[in-house]
Amino acid sequence: MRTVSRSGAALTVVIVTALAAFPFVFKANWVVNIAVFTMMYAGLATAWNLLGGYSGYISLCNAAFFGIGAYTIANLFPTSGGPPGSTPFLILPLVGLGAAILSIPIGWVAFRTRGVTFAIVTISLLFVAQTLAFLMRSFTRGSQGMGIGVPRFSVATYERPFYLALLAIFVFAVSVCWYVRRAKLGLTLFAIRDDEDRARGLGVDTEIAKLVTFATSLGITAMIGGVWAYYITYIYPQFAVDPLITIGMVLMVFLGGKGTLWGPLLGALLLVPAQRLLAQNATTARWYLILYSGVFLFVILLLPRGIIPSVQDLVARLRSKSDRDTSSPAATVPTVPTEVVP
Amino acid sequence: MRLFVQAVILGVLAGGVYALMASGLTLAFGIMRVINVAQGVMIILGAYLSYTLFTHFGVDPFLSVLFVVPVVFVLGLVIELVFIRPLRASEREELSLLVTWAVALGIEGVLGLVYSTTYRSTIPSYANAAWRIGGFAVLQVQVYAFALSVVILAVLGLVLAKTRFGRAVRGTVQNPASAALLGVDERKVAAIGFGLSVATAAAAGAVYGVVTPFNPGSHYDLISLLLTIIVLGGMGSLPGTVVAAVLMGVSQALLATYISPTSARLTFFVLLIGILVVRPQGLFGAVERGKL
Structure with a gap:
């Protein structure tokens, strides 16, 4: 088992500190508003990467669990209940656990199929x-939407608690990924991605590994949905369960780098601010879908492996080149897809 | 009993159109291992083209198929060349799903710009005319739509069975490497096959617009239905697709009759889960290459 590398630990400390300090340095509400959505997608994409990036199973139902989290919070803290303060944040772990348990029977059926099916x-x-x-009007009130108690946070720093809650979930998601990559579970997932039949033939219990990962990923997704609902304070079905949310997380993972630890964050940092600014402007909002599809096509066709792996390849190639110039003609450094990289 | 027969008639008529919509998906998957999420938006595109021809030039929606099919065929060729061909074979299945989803979003965006998001419907003079046969009422447009679907499916089946191109397609589906060795131009088969698969969808779309109101976002309703049909049919089996489509149409109609129209929207989910638990390979499991 690999120990923590010093550079990796330093990188983690720098990233988390910078993210935590952000709303205290840049205080304007509209900036922190964008930061809230960026952190939301960073968490969603990291959760998606846990299954999609490591095991190769492309799950597209994550936005459904985002909605489940959102509606659970909406039902627990209705507008009539008054301002709920920070209780919704404290109850999130339970929401996540509930969603994870709910996802197990669903995953059991879905994992009867593989690959594209x-x-x-x-x-x-x-x-x-x-x-x-x-349709489930008793739980969602259908298309008329559902209100959540509005918190009495100070107006000047209204976004800050939401941002910090999302940051906490993101850090949790990254920690899970970090742990999984070092644990037997990670090896199992990588084995599934590379050749599931061979892994099973060698006696690896792939079913449990897939189910546990699926449930963890969706539990985290539901927690983020809960924060989103509390932040928005009024939710509608078409936004709580939105295919564009699923597309968004997949796109960010592909852009940053599938199966890397920080790729999903990088993808979110690059895409979400642009997305928010475009969506807020009336003229560009009409072109929103077209631009979105353009970026998506660009990333998948021209950068299919994502930024972090591409940059690492480049660095490795440059290094091996300089090695060759000075010493023996060493073989070019192969890029092992299952290599654990920061 | 009367209700039951009426529901089955309506279900079979709808199922025929579903079969036409879904057969293109099966064809593209069989030939290229591509899941075309843009199939739904191609249907909506066909519906809009037909709508425009009807409202501006008074062209009958069933006649407009003759115009819609070649236009969307060419669009399909372009999509195959630009977006699908560059994908590496090893990742094609999964990436094609995402790429065609992105294409679907783009086309949805363009349709939104051109037509806005208001619901439209193509309403020819005979839109509400019905036949009464032995006490059962059927809308004429539904019968025409079913007939058109059967004709196009039959032509497609004949092309696959009898022509040189059809042999090339079947060869590619069975074994791409051997087909290439025997002189089949795989790229040409892929491009034309993809063009055909979306053109059939657009033909179905032209008549879909007469039966159902639509807007640019409607393709999500369609694609979820169609994907379920091809999974039920066993991914890549054309007869399986047709049977699954009719099964879907009939169960939807029965649920709408006996329980409620809204619950019918969930039919495909119940069917999908049920079948996956019992038979993960679908009704006509062509999971391995070799059938179409």
């Missing part, structure tokens, strides 16, 4: 969840 089954689940969000 798994993606299709989960995408169907997403559409079903959206339909259910409209």
Whole structure:
């Protein structure tokens, strides 16, 4: 088992400190508002990467669990209950746990399929969840939407608690990823990605590994949905269970680098601020879908492995080149896809 | 009993159109291992093109198929060349799903710019005309739509079974490497096959617009239905797709009749989960290459 590298630990401390300090340095509400959404997607993308990046199973139903988290918070803290303060944040771990347990039977059925069929089954689940969000009026009040008690946070720093809660979930998600990559579970996931049949043939229990990862990833997603609902304070089915949220997290993982620890954060940092600014401007909002699809196509066709792996390849190639210039003609450094990289 | 027969008739008529919509998906998956999430938006595009021809030039929606099919065929060729061909074969299945989803979003965005998001419907003079046969009422447009779907599916089946191109397609589906060795131009088969698969969807779209109101976002409703149909049909089996589509149409109609129209929207979910628990490979499991 690999010990913590010093540079990796230093990088982690720098990133987390910078993220934690951000709302105290840049205080304008609109800036922190963008930061809230960036941190939200960073957490969602990291959670998606846990299954999608490490095991290669493309799950497209994550936005459904985002909605489940959102509606759970909305039901627990309705507008009529008065301002809930910080209680919703404290109850989130339970929401996440509940969603994770709910996801297990769903995962059990979905994992009867593999590869592209798994993606299709989960995408169907997403559409079903959206339909259910409209139909289950006792839980969601359908298309009339649902209000959540508005907190009495100070106006000047209104966004800060939401940002910090999302940061905490993000740090939790990254810690889970970091741990999984070093634990037997990570090796199992990598084995599934590389050759599931061979892994099973060698006696690896792939079913449990897939289910545990699926449930963890969706539990984290539901917690983030809960914070989102509390921040927005009024939710509608079409935004709580939105295919664009699923697309967003997948896109950010692909942009930053599938299967890397910090790739999802990088993807979110690059895309979300641009996305928020575009969506807020009336003219560009009409072009929003077209621009979104353009960026998506660009990333998948021209940068299919994402920024972090591409940069690492480049560095490795430059290094091996300089090695060769000075010493023996060493073989070019191969890029091992399962290599654990920061 | 009367209700039951009426529901089955309506379900079979709807299922025929679903079969036409979904057969293109199966074809593209069989030939290229591509899951085309843009199939739904191609149907909506067909519906809008037909709508425009009807409202501006008075072209009958069933006649407009002759115009819609070639236009969308060319669009399909372009999408295959620009977006799908560059994908590496090893990652094609998964990445094609995301790439075509992005294409779907782009086309949805363009349709939103051109037509706005208001619901539209193509309403020819005979839109509400119905036949009464032995006490059962059927809308004429539904019968026409079903007939058109059967004709196009039959032509597609004949092309695959009898022509040189059809043999090339079947060869590619069975074994791409051997087909290439025997002189089949795999790239040409892929491009034309993809063009055909979306053109059939657009043909179905032209008639879909007569039966159902639509807006640019409607493709999500369609694609969830179609993906379920091809999973039920066993991914890559054309007869399986047709049977699954009719099954879907009939169960939707029965649920709408006996329980409620809203619950019918969940039919595909219930069917999907049920089938996956019992038969993960679908009704006609063509999980391995070799069938179409």
